[in-house]
Amino acid sequence: MSVSANYLALARIEGFLTESARKFPHKTAFIQQKNQLTYAELDRKSENFAQHLRSSGLQRGDRVLIFLPNCLEVVIGIFGILKAGGVFSTINPGTKAEKLRYIEQNSEAAFLVTNGALVRIASETSLASERIYVTGAAVKDAPYLAFEDALQDNLSNEPLPVGGIDTDLAMLVYTSGSTGVPKGVMMQHRNICFAANSINTYLRNTSDEVIMLTLPISFDYGLYQVFLATQLGATVVLEQGFTFPAAILNSAREHQVTNFPMVPTMAALLISMKNLSTDGLDSLRCFTNTGAALPPGHIQKLKTLFPKTVMYSMYGLTECKRCTYIEPDELEQRPDSVGKAIPYTEVFIVDKQDKILGAGETGELVIRGSHVMSGYWKNPQATAKAIRPHPLYNWEKVLYSGDLFRQDEAGYLYFIARKDDIIKSRGEKISPKEIENVLYALANVKEAIIIGIPDEILGHTLKAIIVPVDETLTEREVIAHCRAQLEPYMVPQQVEFRSILNKTASGKIDRTHVTSTHHTKQNQLSI
Structure with missing residues (x-):
């Protein structure tokens, strides 16, 4: 391997793929149900997509949104964008039109990749249809770019020159902000390469790994499974939840x-x-x-x-x-x-x-x-x-x-x-997580969250909202368990049982949503 190729493999993300395709060309890289991609196929298809992006006007540093569920096209898109010198941003497929439009305008995206099921939402952005790639069956009566056509071997077989360095921006990850407006986290190639190497080191991963990916690739934890695998030449099984x-x-x-x-x-x-x-x-x-x-x-x-x-x-x-x-x-x-x-x-x-x-x-x-x-x-x-x-x-x-x-x-x-989750009650600062860990020790607790209820005297009282395994769990049993395990000021005064708790796009219990909807419901009852 030449010095420049070695630098690319170590310092830029697309180098993970290029190097693994050289070492393991016929090895299965990604599996989605009955469909598979070898490392050589992924390398070639992403190279073709990169060529198509560049011929369509993508410039170094331009942002491209990927608005898709977990699928092979997401992976091809990510590496194609990086090979073209672009910056990718994976967007959860459950994102609504208003939020997608904000992300598109905030990032000043040059292109967007989506599918037929999501193209209606994608079309509500300010991007012209000639800047939107659609996977799968062609969309009638609209001049969208066909993603599959962009993967064909109809352009130069010569790889694009690197034309970039490790401090180039590689991706924008939009995360919820305290103001309710998503913030774009800027990650350079060197940040991602470093993190992937560190994580693979402590997990003791090798090229023999087969990683089950049910988490959305739009979630950075899911996304990094793609990078961990391609850095080593391992295999990823893609599922949609x-x-x-x-x-x-x-x-x-x-x-x-x-x-x-x-x-x-x-x-x-x-x-x-x-x-x-x-x-x-x-x-x-x-x-x-x-x-x-x-x-x-x-x-x-x-x-x-x-x-x-x-x-x-x-x-x-x-x-x-x-x-x-x-x-x-x-x-x-x-x-x-x-x-x-x-x-x-x-x-x-x-x-x-x-x-x-x-x-x-x-x-x-x-x-x-x-x-x-x-x-x-x-x-x-x-x-x-x-x-x-x-x-x-x-x-x-x-x-x-x-x-x-x-x-x-x-x-x-x-x-x-x-810091924002701390509940103040009776002059004490209380960590909800500490109480929740005690609740999870109960055999019949499937999910639990502690919220603070505003109180004129105490500041806040504590309420446990629980999804039980079955209907046998009682409020008295929960409170007695907490009294045996916690200081008096940390014992919930109220317990509510629910069949489900709202989750964020990354699968975590949505503490903000649970708290705000509870307060809204209580306010409506008091009117």
Whole structure:
């Protein structure tokens, strides 16, 4: 390999694919139901798409939106955009027209890739139809670009010149902001390459991995499975969600899956399955969890169901992909910890005066490393709040997480709460997560969330909203359990049972939505 090719493979994301296609041309890279792509096929199709984008007017640094569910076309699109020198942004297929229009206008997107089912929503953006690629069957009476036509070998077979460096912008990930307006997280090639290498290192991944991807690629946790696999030459099984766990487990058996990324709601579904059989899943080497901390009770139940499968519990932010992880054997000793900093990075905790804190003290987690974003797209105010000078080395910028943590004497970290989630009651600051972990220890609790109810005297009273496994669980049983495990001021005064809790696009319980809808309902009842 030449020096320039070696640089590309190490420093730019499309180099992952180019190098794996060279090493494993005939190996299956991605599987979607009956369809598959080898590394050589993915390399060629993405190269053709890159050529088509450039011939259609894409310039280096132009943004391209990918508005699709999990499918092979998403992966081809990502690598084609990067090979063309563009910047990609994957958008959840459930996004409504108004939000998509905002993202398109905020990013100043040059092109958009979608399918026939979503093209009506895509057409409500300001992009001309000649700038919208549509996958699948042709859309009648509209001059859209046919995605499949762009993949044909009808252009130059010569690869496009690199024409870029590792500090080029690679992707924009739009994440919810506190103001309700999505913020575009800017990630450079070097950020993503560094993060993928660090994660593959601690997960001990190899080219033999088969990764089950049920999480949306529009969610950065799902997206990075694509990068982890292509960096090593591993295989990814693409699914469009975890709605039918039994079908997913059958797929895992069929493809001999080794890695299973999940979020807590998926774990809750798994452990609540009746007559769950783990036969034929001996290949399953590890579960990984991030997005929100997995309750210790769920970790133990998964361990019982899958005794040969290890669990990696992790914590991360879109703004730096991953911050911490804990080794499986340590997780058994510290089930409520999210571990230590990922390889080649540092984290520490500060107080409100930016003083670095020691063991046992609670403060904001700060992240240092090459995985930290360059900022928020066209949002210098939000960038300045998150990316600040290092408390000791003011020539360096670090990421302030907005999350409260504490550290034990051995250096292991414990998530307390989002700074915005802290509930004040009876003069005490209460972490909802601490109470929720206690609730999850109850056998009949499938999902749980704690919210604060405004109270003139106490500030807030605590309410537990629970999705039970069955109808036998009672309010008295819940409160008695909490009284036995928690300080008096942390015991919920109210309990509500529901059949479902709203989720975010990434599968986490939507705390903001649950809280706001509860308050709206109570206000309507009081009128």
